[in-house]
Amino acid sequence: MTLSVASLFSDHMVLQRDNRVAVWGWAAPGERVEVVFEPGSGAAFPRQVHATKTDSAGAWRTALDPVPACTMPARLLVSAASGERVVVSDILVGDVWFCSGQSNMQMPLSGCFGAATEIADAHAPLLRLFTVPAVLHLAPPRDIAAVWQTCMPETARNFSAVGYFFGRELLRAEPVPIGLMNVSWGGTCVETWISRDGLLTDDLCRREVETYERRLAELNTEQARQSRELCRRDPNAWTRAHAVPDPGDTGHAQGWADLAFDDAAWPEMPIPSMWQSNGVPGNGVLWFRRTVDVPVGWAGRDLLLCLGCCDKHDTTWFNNVQVGGTSWETQQPWAVSRVYRVPGRLVHAGRNMIATRVYSYRNAGGITGPAEDMQLRPVDSAPDSLALPLAGYWRYRIEHDFGVARLDESDFIPNQNSPYALFDSMVSTAAPFALRGFIWYQGESNAADPGLYRTRFPLLIRDWRRVFHRPDLPFLFVQLAGFRSSGTWPMLRLAQTMGLREPHTGMATAVDIGDAIDIHPRNKREVGRRLALVAATVAGGRKVVSSGPLFATMRTQGNRLRLAFDTVGSGLVASTRFGPTGAPLAAGDAPAAGDADVRGFIVAGADKRFVPAKARIDNGNVIVWSDLVPHPVAARYAWSDYPDGNLYNREGLPTPPFRTDDWPA
Secondary structure, eight states, rough: OOOOOTTTTTTTTTEESSSSSEEEEEESSSOEEEEEOOOTTOOSSSOEEEEEOOOOOOOOOEOOOOOOOOEEEEEEEHHHHHHHHEEEEEEEEEEEEEESHHHHHOOBBSSSSHHHHHHTTOOOEEEEEEOOOOOOOOOOSOOOOOOOOOEEEHHHTTSSSHHHHHHHHHHHOOOEEEEEEEETTTTGGGGGGSHHHTTTSSSHHHHHHHHHHHHHHOOOOOHHHHHHHHHHHHHHHHHHHHSSOOOOOOOOGGTOOOTTTTOOOOOOOEEEEGEEEEEGGGGEEEEEEEEEEEEEGTTTSSSSEEEEEESSSSEETTEEEEEEOTTTSSSSSOOOOEEEEEEEGGGSSEEEEEEEEOOOOOSEEEEOOOOOEEEEEEEEEEESSOOOEEEEEEEEEEEEESSSSSGGGGSSSSSSSSSHHHHHIIIITTOOOOEEEEEEEOGGGGGOOOOHHHHHHHHHHHHHHTTOOOOOEOOOEEOOOOOOOSSOOHOOOHHHHHHHGGGTTEEEOOOOBTTTTTOOOOOOOOHHHHHHHHHHHHHHHOOOOOOOEEEEEEOOOOEEEEEEEEEOTTOOOOOBOOOTSSSSSSTTTTSSSSSOOOSEEEEEOTOOOOEEEEEEEEETTTEEOOOTOSOOEEEEOOOOOOOOOOEEEETSSBBBEEEEEOOOO
16 A cells, blocks of 8 residues: 555645644555654744554554644655655644535635635735535545645635635734635535434434435435435536536527517516516526617727626627626536626627526526626726626516426435535544634525524534544634525524534624525625634634624613623624625714614514514613513514614624524524
């Protein structure tokens, strides 16, 4: 067997400071292996030498002694008695964070607000990135098919946006090397991320595991095996094989991309949006058309056509000539902002036609923007200067209607939502790599049953700490953003808040930076900033304001309720810091602290019937009342899927949704 070291130990890696660091790999059975850690020039720690022997299966493991943070590149030299040698170079010592969850953690930097500028600025030599491939394995793999990369525009572009912004903020606070491991998969439930051993500690989870394993044993046909193997090897190919295929473009031949085509009979739809929110309930293929008046000075000039994101594939024409498209070759196409170059020969002064054909084979569909990214401008001009906005009403027509299409993931197992499937496939091979902590953004896929999440989310936290051999590892998580959903999200957010009962945890709420029509809000910069503030307190022990006001106590004053809060920082304010899609507004829009109207409260009497309430800030508290409830006994704040609340502290952090009652719903 050839000498090798686990892929987590590759060039450009970050070792966790101030911890014993396990190092492992493989060689011939019974062979002696020596591991040498050589500090860089000027480092404040000595050279280390450790020896070990492989077991009967050829696996070896040892550990490095704790060393302090260091920005001077070190080396790891691994050698076997056979004479084989592996050298790992450009090793920094700092903090390593495990970034995991579903699509809002997976969403790449390229899908965020201001993506082009953010990507261009992503030069951070002390920030290192590692992405565990989203590949399903039928058994825990021996190693991870990935390597560490230095953060630069070409590597940051497709990395987790939340992870990137979190790491960038950490670096700004302290110039210590940061390693980020992106371990995420969109549309996944919490149960798939918990180990089998962890699930067996819960009676209900244990029964689910038994049922799953019984079905797994029964599904041993060759067809099922081939389907599982395809999903394991190439999830994108499996999706393509099981999705309703695009029946083909029949609209272009009818002139649907031509300026001269008469689309007066086509209905209109506000763009950006998802068509399911606009009277088109199913999946399929829709065409969208919009005319744009081009200034005389732009005629004959190359333009950039910026559409924002489309869910999922698109083909786009300008004056009946195709100028771009995104299809199966693109991973996570729903999060990729479309920017297409329009040749000057197509550009005429006056009316021009933009036509986009969108194919969506599951879940939502549409041109989803955000609006701020939708514009037409000369290629040599900066964003927002001389730009023609493209958000607004577009004509549309259904070309192909699939009805409500689903991928039949339940027809084969294991799939990415099977119990412990992604723990085995993506998490297990990273343990026991030394970490500083976890950041987690997940919950949308469990929102249908928030009661179960109350037990399964803490189970995940405890399980991962056990697997990584650190019961005190900080676990930071994002409370779900605002989104118009099924009505269960307030209870899911409550279940997330209850996760704070676990020690060494912290929560960054995103309720105010959601998007009513897009489950993938684009303002991931603020999410990363808030997580970094939480890390400063939970993991760094620093005394900073890292949370918005947290409900503390309530007392009745006649027909009013007086609510007191913790973590108010330098005071409560009624503020609006973000627009309706979570986009940042201009700075300085928060009013001064003091008496102010507060939105987002509802109150109820003993009959448990909630009605909208009035509220105002008074002497550091919030007074809540309604003329319809003469004897209030309970209040709730931001208690809806997509709430309109405006209670912040002066540090600009929002109050997480809460309730003062413990009623069943």
